[in-house]
Amino acid sequence: MQRAITKEEGTPTKPSRILSLLQAGLAFVGDNATLAAESARALLGGGLALRDLVVQMASLGSDSIWIVVVIASATGAVFAYYVANISLSVGYTGFVGGSIAYAFLNELGPVLGSVAFAARVGAAIAAEIGTMVVTEQVDALRAMAVSPVRYLVLPRLLACITMLPLLIIFADGAGIYGGYLFAGLRGVPHVDYINSIYTYVKPFDLINGLIKSICFGAIVGLVACQQGLRTQGGATGVGRATTSSVVWCVLLIFVADVFLTPLLTGRVQLP
Numbered sequence: 001m002q003r004a005i006t007k008e009e010g011t012p013t014k015p016s017r018i019l020s021l022l023q024a025g026l027a028f029v030g031d032n033a034t035l036a037a038e039s040a041r042a043l044l045g046g047g048l049a050l051r052d053l054v055v056q057m058a059s060l061g062s063d064s065i066w067i068v069v070v071i072a073s074a075t076g077a078v079f080a081y082y083v084a085n086i087s088l089s090v091g092y093t094g095f096v097g098g099s100i101a102y103a104f105l106n107e108l109g110p111v112l113g114s115v116a117f118a119a120r121v122g123a124a125i126a127a128e129i130g131t132m133v134v135t136e137q138v139d140a141l142r143a144m145a146v147s148p149v150r151y152l153v154l155p156r157l158l159a160c161i162t163m164l165p166l167l168i169i170f171a172d173g174a175g176i177y178g179g180y181l182f183a184g185l186r187g188v189p190h191v192d193y194i195n196s197i198y199t200y201v202k203p204f205d206l207i208n209g210l211i212k213s214i215c216f217g218a219i220v221g222l223v224a225c226q227q228g229l230r231t232q233g234g235a236t237g238v239g240r241a242t243t244s245s246v247v248w249c250v251l252l253i254f255v256a257d258v259f260l261t262p263l264l265t266g267r268v269q270l271p
Contacts (some may be wrong), residue, residue: 028248032226035149039157039222042150049155056159064120064167068113072171075112076100076178083179084186097193098200100179104172105205111257113171114216117164118249122224125156126245129228130238138229153225160221161214168213172206208264215260219252 042048079100087093129152132138138148176197184190227245231237 028226031230032222035153035226035229036222038147038149039154042147042154043158048150048158052151052155053158056155057163060121060124060156060159061163061167063124064117064163065170067116067120068167068171069174071112071116072104072109072175073178075108076104076175077182079103079108079175080179080182080188081186084183084188088187093188093192094196095200096183096188096196097176097180098196100183101172101176101197101201102205104175104179105201105209107209107257107261109168109172109175110209110212110216111253112175113168114164114213114220114253115250117160117167117217118220118224118253119246121160122220122245122249123242125221125224126228126231127238127242129225130231130241133229133231134234134237148229153229156225157218157221160217160224162217164217164220165210165213168209172209211264212257212260215256216253219256220249223248223252 080096083096083099084093087096129138132152138152141148141151180190180193183193224245227241227248231241233240
């Protein structure tokens with residue numbers, strides 16, 4: 001007679017699932033912290049090849065600019081539609097351009113651009129490094145006494161940190177210009193749109209967004225490389241690493257934004 005499966009022999013209990021998730025989270029944090037420390041040590045040790053950095057900057061930046069600009073301009077147009085409707089309903093259009101520019105410089109540009117960057121670049125980095133792991137190219141580098149962190153991780157990490165702020169500037173401009181065009185179609189005078197930008201937007205708004213983009217670029221580069229290096233299981237493992245990279249990058253971008261926003265806002269308001 002077939003023996004019935006008891007609760008203990010079936011699926012894991014809730015405490016064990018929580019413990020396994022906690023262990024996975026701690027392992028993820030530990031891996032990224034270790035990788036960041038090794039990258040910093042390699043950078044300080046002068047192990048960066050400038051040519052590799054330039055190649056990665058050109059590849060990651062040029063391949064991502066179009067998707068960042070399209071997303072930002074479309075979001076700016078939609079945002080302008082709602083703000084213009086409100087402004088026209090109250091009979092005052094002097095805050096449309098300022099509200100759109102303020103939102104994009106501080107929040108929408110950095111976050112939307114970083115999410116698009118994570119989807120494009122994070123997936124590409126994880127897939128590339130993951131493929132090298134499963135085909136034993138990384139093991140070959142170690143056998144030749146070449147550090148994978150110096151050769152693979154560091155150029156990609158620095159390229160993400162360097163190129164994402166530049167992409168965010170394009171995203172801010174595209175979003176504000178998309179709002180400019182769409183607000184004009186809704187009946188908001190272009191002069192009012194531009195004047196409200198000068199009224200409500202300050203240089204620190206752009207600086208705040210660029211600081212956020214530097215942090216988000218570090219998250220994307222570090223997590224994507226970490227997920228690629230821990231790839232296991234052949235082509236299926238590469239797919240899992242790619243998916244995990246995008247999910248973790250997007251999640252950590254929003255979590256980091258929650259802490260960076262009040263921190264940067266408080267810094268600006270200090271006398």
